[in-house]
Amino acid sequence: MKPADRAAYWESLPLGIREEIDGYVLQDALLGAVGVVLDVGFMLHDIGVATAQQIVSDRYQHYGDRVAARPPSPLDLDSLALKAAGFAESIAYVEAVWDGDPTAGWYVHLLAVAENPRCENEKRLATIYWHTAEKYLGTAEAEAHRLPYSVAAQRAGRALAEHLGVPFRFTSPDDPDDEAPRWAATPG
Secondary structure, X not given: OOHHHHHHHHHHOOHHHHHHHHHHHHOOOHHHHHHHHHHHHHHHXXXXXXXXXXXXXXXXXXXXXXXXXXXXXXXXXXXXXXXXXXXXXXXXXXEEEEEEEOOOEXXXXXXXXXXXXXXXXXXXXXXXXXXXXXXXXXXXXXXXXXXXXXXXXXXXXXXXXXHHXXXXXXXXXXXXXXXXXXXXXXXX
């Protein structure tokens, strides 16, 4: 759907529906907003997921800085170590894994992974978005890298792993891939 057609569709929606969608957008609740667009547009207007995401993306652009920002995860060693200490299981290794979505783009999760596979397997310690990497690395250094969130994840992850005396693993640091194989520590 072309931008002009999306704008016309948006204006054709009842005020209550537009306010509901905008409410989700302002809370940075992408899935809720897309869900409402699909609920009201799928059957009557043949609006699928891709078009619903475009309509919601238009609303994100409309509101810009007014959308509630996700707070950046702390990446300093003291904060990560404290979060890792709150994991009830013994940590086998620290791992960084890619993830992404249409509004946030690529980002990296920094995880503590348990030794015992029969227990709660992992704990997310941080999620590293572009703005998180800028805060951690500094704007100039972040801009000097193609994937600053990868650089930040590697530095923070290695520092934490060294502090904990466990391995650090990042399967695909140079190529975002949310389907890259996860690492499993060698038993024994």
